[in-house]
Amino acid sequence: MQVQRRGLAGLLLAMGGIPHALAQGDEALAYYRQANVNWRQADGQSLTIALNKHPFTESLLPLIPQFRRLTGINVEYLILPEAEYFTRLVADLSQQRGEFSVVMTGPMRNWQYVPPNWILPLDGFLDNPALTDRSWFKLEDFYPPLIAANRWDGRTGGGVGEGPLYSIPVLEESYILAYRKDIFDQHDIKVPATIEEMAEAARQVKRHAGISGIVARGTPSVASMGTGFLSGLKSYTDGQWSELDSNLRANFHDPRSVRFTEIWIDMVRESGPPNWANLQWYDAMEAFTAGQAGMIADADFFAASYEDPSRSRVAGKVGYALIPPGPGGKTYSGLWTWALGINRATRNKEAAWLFLQWATAQHTLLNATVGYRNYNPSRASVTNDPRVQEAMGGWGGGTYLSTVAKNLETARVAWVPQPERTRAGDIWARSLHEIYFRRMSAADALKRASTELDRVLRQADIRR
Amino acid sequence: MTPGAAAFRRHARNVAVLLGAAALLAWTVFPFFWILLTSLKSPADILSVPPKFVFAPTIENYAALVFGEQRGQYSSTRPDFPLFFLNSMIISVGAVALSITVGIPAAYALARFSFPLKNLLAFLFLSFRFVPFIVFVIPLYLIYQRVGLYNTHAGLIFAYQLISLPFTIWMLRSFFMEVPLEIQEAAKIDGCSWLGVLTRVILPLSMPGIAVTVILGFMFCWNAFNYPLMLAGRQTFPVTVGAIQFISYEQVLWGQMAAATTVAALPQLLLSLLVQKYIVRGLTMGAVR
């Protein structure tokens, strides 16, 4: 057995010849110094930032000394995987002692943080010429749906896209269908145009190729609901159904939702892996990457793993398509962005904003994508950069980029804004388990989920 | 019984013993062996189906722990791992040292004296171990933030007493009680005070027990996860919290997690090898018949 050796040359080659130097050294600082902003106005202050373990945060960490050179601000950080991260974050936000100044958040999470006034609106900072050079920062460079997703007027049940901007997106995540083009072509399976066809395609894959027809997240948590499942359901109902109706009563038991759930659960039970109920996002992604499934309807940027020849068995064999639409013919995918926000309790608000502006600047985000695989970019200029185009352009023979572009035309935040969204998702996911293990029919399980969610909403005093 | 049958019985027994030992070893060691293998695999090998026993090993995962640079196709940790390792050392050693220092007199009192409230106090000590960590960890988090013990080694050592002190007192108590009374009485007749009895009789004779207590206590502290998750910041995270950082948003770095686990287990391995000698020495001391 030979021990693999990777020299510096190998490293550079592996990174596609894109050196770290993209982001290091004083020539990089020159980019930021172009901004008509006094970066040193918070000199000597300290910040602690709370970050979710993520390629974006990986990209930031080597640059933190650079930030200190630019601004004189000391930055300390805390990084944890998602579940533990949110636990720590909410513990600190709820105390409002300002331990964390800059936080990683997102649209649905903001619905928890805004009502109790835990995070600050950012418009004030953006409009303050002493703090922000808008012509340099170019807020318009961000894809508009992503900025809209991070705006909320605080109204339960609606108002996303209006009101203050609470966080600035650092990536885009929407949901598409990835499928094994090689298997589909070989066995003459057509790309599904409806959910029923998707179930049939899964059946075909399993029968002819001997692998799972489809793999999907299945853990009994909100994280399993909002990606492929919810996107499929929204599409199935032409975007007309929501988990809370206009009176903020739970609506899981709507007949359309029941029907879709039956199809979906039957599909994963019949054609999915036997341990569906325990699949986290990375289990599903790794299963597809390892060539063990014919389809996956989940985050678009998982393609970076599918198409990575050093880890993937299916690189170059994957096709990308929209999640099957409903009768109206349009797909309504969900949307998520990781975004940076500011803790209201921070003592150093200007310093926090300077960090945020720096971290979401074009140069920083470009480095994150090019050097650290932060996908999908939230800035159009990053996506259009030739290096990014080269990396992503080849995925699915070009179908990846075109599919995502089409998807973003109609993708929107799929949940109803309310502080107990996480709870709603958890209740919903558990009801799916009841159905999957045949303890209850879909209609009964979803009715019970609705009742339980209504009870929680009542306890939390969430109503029109 | 014929000599042949007796010999057969002996052989059969030896074989059974060997099989038993082999089964025990396999059961105990295999997962660790698998972790070791995983730590030497590249990402593609880790995810391969069927799983591979034979592959080209790489030390990239270990290198990533120390150097933390981006390597090739997958991003790695930043080089915080050595810091986490050091934190684990400081906190675990400190917590166990504190528990032993405080626990020996307490266990001695509970083992060899008779006084009112004895059983109640013994139960009280043990009961701290019963409490689900949730009941403690949130109040501790709030209090520590106010008192300035948050993200400090001292704060964690104090919190870890919840893990190690009850266990230490109870284990030492059991071992102290096993020391025969006659020896203790003999020492008293020789003019030893309670301190003399403790240091000259009980402690030496309980060394194997103390050794086992120390090492198990160290392991419980080293493996603690839920307390440092809430009460520590990046500068004081132990390796347990550090290890879950390999679960990233777009992938799980199993190889590096396995490498971190292997490295994190080394101090405990060394400690247990050291302690082996104590156990053997204690047995041959002669006083324990």
Add this chain to the structure above:
Amino acid sequence: MRADETGRRRRRRPAAVLPYLLLSPALVLLGGMIYPFALGLYYSLTNYWLQYPDRFRVVWFENYFELLEEPLFLRALEFTLGFTVVAVVVQVGLGLAVALFLHGRIPGRGVIRALMLLPLMIPPVITALMWKIMMASTNAGILNHMLSFLGVEPINWFGSTQGAVVSVLIIDTWGNLPFVALILLGGLQALPSEPYEAARVDGAGAAAILRYVTLPLLTPFIVLVVTFRAMDSLRIFDVIYATTAGGPNDATTNLHIMAYQYAFQWYQMGRGMTQAVVLLLLVVTVSYLLLRLWNRAAERMAP
């Protein structure tokens, strides 16, 4: 001390204070934990819900009453108790067998003993994750792969309700068997040898020695490990959290997991603490009963 014991009292006075003095450092240390504990208890009497700080108020025992109406609570309670009984029987039984095995003259027993410490060296969270890699079939499940050589069909370790419970039991046993075995082994090594010599002189066979000499002498240690394992099994958390998170379909949800979900996922601190306190009461009760057993056994050994 009562006045009628004046004579004895004067001789005993120095000694009477001594045990308390010896205990005082430990008491001080753990005494510092009383305040956090009291705070936790207090929260269980409130409707503390992190996102709704304005509505914080004391609700006294409302949380406790509502708990009885929560369907998941009864399921969690059932699983908590059931799992504990099975886990303790399995782990103490196997541990005793292993301890007896290692107590004999086995070749390489020093090495085996050292290696047996390995499971304890890995944090339970990591143990669970590593077993998860070995068991989960979409992640190149080595376990099913090896079982296939024995002709066993792939087992749905985490994806089926029965498989999940068994998996948790296996992982927990793997992690804790060394603890039980080592304590019992230490106990076996500390046993006096006269009873054995007497028994041999009487011509007793191995089984009889085991039953009438070893086990009775070992009783304090057995009760000790049963108590510790029972306490830990009632509260088992890390293994479940890292593998099944209480699923699938709530099959591996015990009171601890449920309390964690309420407190750390849904931020209902009041309810989470309530469930934690109920768990605590359960553990205290069980342990108290077991410890009365220990005390009686110990008193017989050290008069």
